[in-house]
Amino acid sequence: MSEAITPAPVEAAKASGRFGLPAAIALIMGSIIGVGVFNLPTSLAPYGPITLVSMALTTVGALVLAIMFGALARRLPADGGPYAYVRVGFGNPLGFMNAWSYWITAWAGNAAIAVGWVLYVEHFINKGHETWGSILLVLGGLWLAAAVNLSGVKNMGSIQVLTTILKFFALAFMSTVGLFYIDSANFTPWNVGTQSTIAAIGSGMAIALFSYIGVETASVAAGKVRDPNRNVPRATLLGTLATAAVYMLSLVAIFGILTNQQLQSSSEPFSTAANAIFGGTWAGDVMALLVIVSGLGALNGWTMICAEMPLAAANDGLFPDRFKQLNRAGVPAFGIVSSTALASVAMALNYMGSGGATAFTTLVLMTGITAAIPYLFSALAQLKWRRIDRTQGLTAHFYRDALVAVLAIVFSILFIVYSRNTGAQGTRSIGQIFGRGASHGSWAEWMPFILAGAALLVGIPVYRRQRRNMTEPEPVPPYPDSTD
Numbered sequence: 001m002s003e004a005i006t007p008a009p010v011e012a013a014k015a016s017g018r019f020g021l022p023a024a025i026a027l028i029m030g031s032i033i034g035v036g037v038f039n040l041p042t043s044l045a046p047y048g049p050i051t052l053v054s055m056a057l058t059t060v061g062a063l064v065l066a067i068m069f070g071a072l073a074r075r076l077p078a079d080g081g082p083y084a085y086v087r088v089g090f091g092n093p094l095g096f097m098n099a100w101s102y103w104i105t106a107w108a109g110n111a112a113i114a115v116g117w118v119l120y121v122e123h124f125i126n127k128g129h130e131t132w133g134s135i136l137l138v139l140g141g142l143w144l145a146a147a148v149n150l151s152g153v154k155n156m157g158s159i160q161v162l163t164t165i166l167k168f169f170a171l172a173f174m175s176t177v178g179l180f181y182i183d184s185a186n187f188t189p190w191n192v193g194t195q196s197t198i199a200a201i202g203s204g205m206a207i208a209l210f211s212y213i214g215v216e217t218a219s220v221a222a223g224k225v226r227d228p229n230r231n232v233p234r235a236t237l238l239g240t241l242a243t244a245a246v247y248m249l250s251l252v253a254i255f256g257i258l259t260n261q262q263l264q265s266s267s268e269p270f271s272t273a274a275n276a277i278f279g280g281t282w283a284g285d286v287m288a289l290l291v292i293v294s295g296l297g298a299l300n301g302w303t304m305i306c307a308e309m310p311l312a313a314a315n316d317g318l319f320p321d322r323f324k325q326l327n328r329a330g331v332p333a334f335g336i337v338s339s340t341a342l343a344s345v346a347m348a349l350n351y352m353g354s355g356g357a358t359a360f361t362t363l364v365l366m367t368g369i370t371a372a373i374p375y376l377f378s379a380l381a382q383l384k385w386r387r388i389d390r391t392q393g394l395t396a397h398f399y400r401d402a403l404v405a406v407l408a409i410v411f412s413i414l415f416i417v418y419s420r421n422t423g424a425q426g427t428r429s430i431g432q433i434f435g436r437g438a439s440h441g442s443w444a445e446w447m448p449f450i451l452a453g454a455a456l457l458v459g460i461p462v463y464r465r466q467r468r469n470m471t472e473p474e475p476v477p478p479y480p481d482s483t484d
Contacts, residue, residue, distance in 0.1 A: 021231045026164040028239025032214035033167050034298030035116035037247060038270045038291045041254040043207050045263035047200045048192035049255045052248075054204025059244045061411035062212035065375060066240035068408045069216045070233030071401055072382060074480050077232055080312030081216050082374035088473045089381030092318060093463070095473070098374045099313040100459035104452075105371040106306040107339040109213065110145075110299060111346035112367070114138045117295030123268070123288040138347050145299035146340040149307070152329035163297025168246065170290035174270060175249030181277050182256030192260055202418070209415050211247070213371050214301075215240050216378075306343075307335030317469035320462070365448040368419030370455070372412040379408035385476055394479045419448050 044051035072085050080087075082102060087095025118137045126133035148159055191200050215236065250270075257273045258266070266272040270291065271284030307323075311332040314324035327333040382405040390398050 020226045021235055023158075023161055024231050024235035025239040025242070026161040028214065028235055029164050029168060029243050032212060032240070032243045033164070033171065033294060034113045035120065035291060035295045037171070037211050037250075038120075038268070038294065039116065040207070040211055041251060041258075041263055041269040042266055044204055044251075045260055046193060047195070047204050048190060048260060049187045050191045050197065050200050051204030051208070052251060052255065054201045055208045055248060055251055057201070058205050058208040058212060059248060061209075061407070061414070062215055062240055063237075063244060064404055064407045064411060065212075066215045066236045068379060068382060068401075068404050070236040071397075071404070072378060073232040073236065074230075075385070075477055080309055082378045083309055083312060085381045086374065086377040087316065087318075088476050089384055090377065091473060092316075092467075092470045094377060095316075096313070096318045096459070096463050096466075096470075097456065098377050099309055099318060100462070101370045101373040101456060103306070103309050103339070104455050105213070105367045105374075106302055106309065107342045108346055108370070109367045110142065110302045110306060110339070111343040113295060113298045113302065114141045114343065114347055117141055117292065117299065120268070120288050120291045120295065123271075123285070135348065139344060141296065141299055142303075142340050142343055142347070145296065145303040146336050148300055149303045149331060149336050150327065150329065150333055152331060159297070159300055163293050163300065166290055167294035167297055168242070170270065170287060170294065171246035171250045174253050174273065175246045178250065178253030178257060178273060178277065182253060184256065186256050186259050205414065205418060209368060209418055212240075212243075213367070216375070303336060303340060306339030307332040310335045310339075316473075317471050318463075318466055320466065365419045366451045366455070368415050369448055369452040372415035372419070375415065376409060376412035379405040379412065382408075385479075389479045396479070 044054070047054075069081065073081070076084060076088060080099065083095060083099040086098040115138060118134055118141065121137050121141075122129055122134065126137060191197060193200055193203075195203060254269055254273050255263070257276055258269065262272065263269055268284065268288060268291075271287040274283035274287040275281055277283065310319045310323035313319035314321060322334045323332060325332065325334055382401060386398055386401050386405070389395070
C-alpha cells in the first residue's frame with residue numbers, strides 16, 4: 001500500500017467526518033438491497049406465487065429485527081452493534097464469538113455479492129463468461145469498493161447515498177409502474193410445486209431470509225453516525241420499512257407481469273419484466289445497469305462493515321491491534337484490506353469448476369448461520385436487560401421489547417434451520433440468487449454447519465492470544481427515558 005498506516009486512537013476517525021440520518025438510512029438500504037433481490041423472483045418461481053406469503057412472513061421477521069436493533073442502539077449506541085450488545089450483556093468470551101461470527105458473515109457475504117454482481121456486468125462485457133474475465137471483473141468490484149472505503153467516510157457515505165437512490169429507483173419503478181401491467185392469470189396456479197402449502201411457504205422463506213441481511217448495519221457503524229442514539233434507531237426502522245415496501249410490491253409486480261414459465265427460464269427477471277412492459281431490449285439494458293449500480297453500493301456498504309466490527313472488537317482488546325490502526329483518512333485500513341482479501345479468496349472458490357461452485361453455494365448458506373448467531377444473542381441480551389429493568393421498576397415498553405426479542409429469537413432460529421442444504425430444489429434456488437450451480441446429494445445438507453463450525457473454531461487461537469489484552473465491558477446503560 002502506498003499510504004503509510006499508523007496507530008491512532010478511535011477519536012481520529014471523528015476528524016474524518018460522520019454521516020447523518022440520510023446516509024445512515026442509505027447504509028441500511030444499500031446493505032440490504034444488493035444483487036440477490038433482483039434474481040429473487042426466478043429463485044422463488046419453482047414454488048410459485050405462494051412464495052409471496054413467504055416473503056411477507058420474512059418481512060415481518062426483518063422488521064422485528066429492525067425494531068430490536070433500534071431499541072438496543074438507543075440504549076447502547078456503541079460501535080460494533082450486535083457484538084457490543086452481546087459483550088456488555090454476557091462478557092468477553094461470548095462477545096468475541098459473536099464478533100468473529102459476524103465478521104465471517106461480512107466478508108463471505110461480500111464475496112457472494114460480488115459474484116452475483118458480475119453476472120449483470122457480463123450482460124455487457126465478457127458475454128461468453130470466460131473464467132479469467134469473470135475473476136478479474138469480480139476482483140475489480142471488490143477492490144473498487146475497498147478503495148472507496150480507504151479514501152474516507154465522507155466519500156463512502158456520498159457514494160452510498162447515490163447508489164442507494166439509483167437502486168431504490170429500480171425497485172420503486174417496478175413497485176409502481178409495474179403494478180399496472182399485472183395479469184391476474186399469472187398468479188395461478190398459486191402453488192406450482194408438489195409440496196404442501198406449509199412446506200412451499202417454508203421453502204420460500206429459506207430463500208427470502210437471505211435478502212434481509214443488513215438490517216443491523218447502522219448499529220454496527222454507530223460510531224460513524226452523528227447523534228447515534230437518535231439517528232441509528234430511526235435509520236434502522238425507516239431503512240428497513242422502505243426496503244420492505246419495494247421488496248413486496250416489486251415481487252407482486254414481477255409475478256403478475258411474467259408467467260411462471262418465463263420466470264423459471266429467466267436469469268434476469270427484472271430486465272425481462274422491463275422488456276415486457278416497454279417492448280424491445282433497451283429497458284432491460286437500463287435495468288441491468290441499475291442492478292450493477294446496486295451491487296456496487298452493496299459492496300461499498302459491506303466493505304465498511306467488514307472493518308467496523310473488527311475495529312470495535314480491537315478497541316476492546318478482543319481482536320489484534322492491527323484492526324484498530326487507522327490510515328490518514330481515519331479509516332481502519334487493515335480491516336478493509338484483510339477482509340477484501342478474504343472475500344477475494346472465497347470468490348475464487350466459485351471458479352474452480354463444479355466442485356468450487358458447490359463449495360461456494362454452501363459458503364453462502366453458511367453466512368446465514370454466522371449472521372443468525374449475533375442476532376440470537378442480541379435478542380437474549382435484550383431479554384436479560386429488560387428483565388433486570390423490570391425488577392428495578394423500569395417497566396416502560398417492557399412487554400413490547402420482550403415480545404420483539406422473543407420473535408427475533410424465533411426468526412434467528414429459522415435463519416439457522418433454513419441455512420442448511422435442504423435438497424436439490426431448495427439449494428438450486430439459493431444458488432440462483434448468486435448465479436451459480438446447485439449442490440446435489442444428501443452429504444451436502446449439513447456442510448454449511450460444518451463450515452460455519454470450522455470457521456468459528458479458527459477464532460479460538462485468536463481468542464486465547466487476545467485474552468490477556470481484553471478490557472472489562474462497561475456496565476449496561478440504564479433504560480432510556482421514553483421522553484428522550
